[in-house]
Amino acid sequence: MIAGTVDSKRVALAPRAIDARIGMMLFLASWGMVFLTLFFSYAVLRFQAPVWPPADVPPLPTNVKIFAWTNTILMIVSSVFLKNAFGRRLNSPRSIVFVGATMLCGLVFLFLQIETWLELWRPGMYMSDGTYQSLFYLLTGFHALHVAAGLLLFIWTLPGLRALAGIGPRPTADRAIHYEVRAYSVSMFWHFVDVAWLATFAVVYFT
Amino acid sequence: MRLLKFAPPAYLTKYAAWLTGIYLAFGHGIVSAEQVPARYTPPTDISVDGHLFDSLFILVTWMILGLFVAMTAILIYSMIAFRQKPGKRAVYEKGDSKKDAVKSVAFAIAIFLGVDGPLLGFSHRDVIDNFWNFPNTKEIDNDKDVLRVEVLAQQWAWNFRYAGKDGKFNTADDIVTLNDFRVPVGRKVLLQLTSKDVIHSMFLPNCRIKRDANPGEITRMWFQTKNDAVGDYQIACAQMCGYAHYLMQGSFKVLSEQQWTDWYGESARISENWATAQNEFEGKHAELKARNNYSWGWEWKSQPPQ
C-alpha cells in the first residue's frame, strides 16, 4: 500500500505531494507571466503596425497552416492521453503506455514545428527580417523549447513510473511518493505547455 | 545634560577628527568650487506657465514639511520620553479593535484628501489647461501666432528646423540650426521632437518642462515665454544617451521681436541662397546629386497621435 497518492478523491495526499502541487502551480503562474509578457509585446507591436502582417511579408503557406492545425490537435490529444495516464493510481503499466503516447504526440509536434520553420526558411523568411518575422519565430520557438523540455522531463519520470507499475523491484513507500510527485508535477507542466500552445496558436495565426 | 548617553563625547570628537581629516584630504575641492555663488532653487522662470510648477512645488513642500516635522517630533520625543525605565511596563494596547482600524484608515484617507487631493487637483489643472494644452491646429497654420519648430536630437547635439518665410517645412528656405535654438519673446512655440539614434529628452529648465525625443515616433511640447524673458539660456538632455550625455547642451536664445525678425529673415535668405547654389552645383555635377536635402525624413504632423 502506498502511503499517499496523487488522486485526492481516494486517499489523502502526502504533505509533500500537496507542497509540490502548490509549488508547481506557483511556478506555472510565474512562468505564465513570461508567456503573457511575450503576448503583451506582440500586442503592442502588432497594434502599432498599420497593416498586419506587413505588406512586404508574403502570406503564410497553406501547409504551414495545416501543420499548425495538426499541432493544435496533437497538443489537445496529448493532454487527453496524459489525463488518462494519471486518471487513476499510478500502479499499472497502462500509465506508461499513455505517457508514451503523450510523448509521441510531443515528438510529432516538434517535428512539425521544425518542418514549419524549414518551410518558411526556404523562401527566405528569417528572424532578423522584421518585427513580424521576429515575433513569429520568437513565439513558436519559445513554445517549442517548452515542448522539448517537457519531453526531457517525461524521460526523467519514466524510471519512477516503471517502478510504480511494478516492473522491477518494488519501491519503498517514501520513494513511491517521490515518484508520484515527480510524475504529477511533470504532467502539470505538460498541460501548461498545451494551454500555452493554444494561446500561441491563437495569437500567431489569428491576429 | 546628556540626553543621548549612547553617543559619548569621546566618539563625537573622533567623528569630528574624521571630518577634519576628510576636509584636509579633499578640502581644497570645497574651497576651489566657490567661484560661482551657489543657488538652491530652479533657474530663472521665463515661461508663462513656469510659476505653476514653482508654486505647486512650494505648496507641496509646506504641506509635507508639516507632516515630516510632526513625524520627526514624535520620533524624537518618543526616543527620549519613552525610554525604558527599570521595572516599568509599556501600555498593553494592541490597537486591534474595529474602532482603531477605522480610525487609522480614516486618518490615512484624511491625509490623502488633505495633501494628495490638492496636489492632484492642481496637477490635473496645470497639465490639462497649461503644460499639455497644446495650441490647436487652427492657430498654427502660420508661424505668426504659434512658432513651429522641428527638433531632431542625435548623439550629442540638437538640430532645429524652422519653416522659413513660406511657412512650409521641407522646402528650400527652411532654417536649420545646430545646438542653436532661438525663439521670439512672448510667442507660443510648438515643438515636434524625434531622435536620430537613441532616446533623448529635451529639458528646458527655465520653462519647467521636458519631453522625450524617441526614435521612430514624434512627440511634442510647447511653451510660451514671458514678455521680459529676452536672454540666453540653455537646453539640457535629461535622458541618458551615451557617455557624452552630460555634454549634450544646446543654446536657447529668447530674442526680442526685432532681433527675431532680423535673424529669421537673414537666415531664411541664407538658406535659400545655399539651396540655389547647391542646385546649380548639382545641375553641373549630376553624379553628385544628393537625395532631397530639405527633409529629415518626416513631415510636420498637424495632428499628432497624442
Next chain:
Amino acid sequence: MDDHIHPEPTSFISKYIFSHDHKVIAKQFIFLGLFGLLFGGVMAMIIRWTIAYPGEPFPVLGKLLFSDTNGLLSNDRYAMFFTMHGTIMIFFAITPILIGGFGNFTIPLMIGARDMAFPTLNMLSFWAYFVSVLFLAGSFFVPGGASAGGWVAYPPLASTQFQAGWGHTFWLFAIYFVGASSTMGAINYITTVIRLRAPGMGWFDMPLTIWGLWLTAVLNALFLPVLTGGAILMILDRVAGTHFYTAASLGQKGGDPILWQHLFWIFGHPEVYILILPAWGIVSDLLSFFSRKPAFGYRVTACAMIAITILSALVYGHHMFTTGMSPMLSESFQILTMIISIPAAIFFENWLHTIWHGQIRLATPMLFSLGLVFVFGLGGLSGLYLGSIATDLYLHDTYFVVGHFHLTMAAAVLFGSFAAIYFWFPKMFGRMMNDTLGKIHFWLSVVPLTAVFVGMLIVGYAGHHRRTPSLQAYEYLKPLQQMNVWITVAALSLGAAQVLFIINFFMSLFAGPKAPNNPWGVGTLEWMLPSPPKYYNFEKIPNIYYGPHEYGNPSVKDRDWVGQWEDPKNPGSGGPNAH
C-alpha cells in the same frame, strides 16, 4: 506534519557549499550581498568623487583601477559605473541580503518549520544566483567593458549599435539568472508559508517580517518574469538581430523602443516594493519588540501591506510621464500612484503609535528601525512631487529622482538590512555584536546619509539632471558645484562610517561574547531555540498560542514578554525550551 528528517550532512562540501540547510543558504546569500554592498558602495564613492573633483584621481583606488587614464574615471567608465552601481545595489546587494538572506533565515524559524518546503530548490536558487554574479562580474572584463546605458537599459542605447560587445549581453544574462533565482526562491517562500506554519499559527499570527517577505515573494513570482521576458527579447535583439526594440528611424524595419520601457517598469515598480516590503515587515516587528509593546493595529498593517502589493502592480506608468504617453493614461497613473499614500500613511501611523507610550530600548536594531522610519518618511514624502505630472515634468530625470529613490529604496532598505543584521546576528552566528560600536555606526550613518540624499533633492530641484560626470557644460549648473562637493563629502563620510560595521561584524563573528538563546527577550519562535539553532531547527514543532507581539501582557507577572509557543495556562513560564 511532515516528520521527515534527513541526517545532518557531514562533509564540508555538503554542509557549507551545496547545503540544503536554509540557515547556511541564508548565510551564503548574506555574505554575497555584503560583498555586493561593498562593491557598489565603493563605486558610488568613485562616482561622487568624479562629480565633485573633476580632474583629480580618486585616492589610492584611482591609480590602481584606472592606470591608463591617470587615475581618472573616464566618461565611458563613468557610465559603466553608475549602471553597475544601480544593478549591483538592487540585484546583488539588497535582494540577496534581505530576500535571499533574511528571507531564508527567518521564514522557517519564525513560522516553526524545520526547513523550507523545497530545500533542493533553495540550494539551486543560490547557485543560479551565483551564476548571475559570475556573469555580472565577467561583464567588466569583456572587450568594450560592462553595460553602460543606465540600470534601466533603455534601447536603442542598449542595442548592439550603441553598445557593441558582450558587456550588455552579459548584463542581460545576469538579469535572466537573477530572475530564475528569485522565482525559485519565491516559490519556496510562498509554499513554505502556506504549508509549514506551526500548528495553531494562523495567517494573522505570523510576525510582520513574514508578511513582508511573503508578499515580496508573491510580487517576485509574478513580476520578475516580466523582466525575464523583456530580457529574452533584448537578448534576441542583440544576438539574433531581431526587431523588437529597434526603432523604425534607424533605417530598419522597426519595432518599438518604448515597449521595453513598459516591460521594464511593469516589473520595475513592483520591484521597488519587492525591496522595501521585507524592510517594512522587519521594522514593524522590531519597533514592537524594542518598545516592549504590541505592534499597534497589526491586522491593519498587514492589510496595508497587501493593499500596497496590489497597488504596486498598477502604477508603473508614473515612470513614463515624459515619454509621450497619452494624457488620459498619464492621469490615471497619477491618481493610482497617489492612492499609495493611503496605505503608506497607515504604516507610519501604526509605527508611531507602536512606540508611543512604549518602554523603548534603544539597542542598535531599534536605532536602525527608527532611522528607517525617519529616512523613509523623507523618501516617501518626496515621492509626492514625482507622482504628480505637473511637478514631474520638471523633476523627472533630475537628481531629485535620485535623491527620492535613494531615500526610499537604498537608504531605507539599507537601514532595514542593518537592523536585521544587528538583530538576528546572535541567532545566526551564536555571538553578540558590539552594541556601542553599533550605535556609533548608526549615528555616523544616519547624519551623512540624510545629508547626501537631501542634498540630492536640493540640487535636483535646482535643475541638476542625472548621470552627469561633470556640470561644467552648463552655465546654469555651475552654481550647484559647491552643493555637489558637500554631497560628496557627506557621501565619503557615510562610506567611512561603514568601516565600523565591517570591523564590528568580523570582530563579533570571531570574538564576540557568546549569545544566550533569547538576548532581546522576544517572543517569536526562533528565540526559543539555541543560538545558533541546530540542524533542522525544532526537535519538536511547537504549538502556537500567542501572537508575535505579546509585550507587557498584564496576565504575565514576572516579565514583559510571552513566547508564541508558551502555554496560555501558564504564560511566562517559558515552556520546555526557553531559558
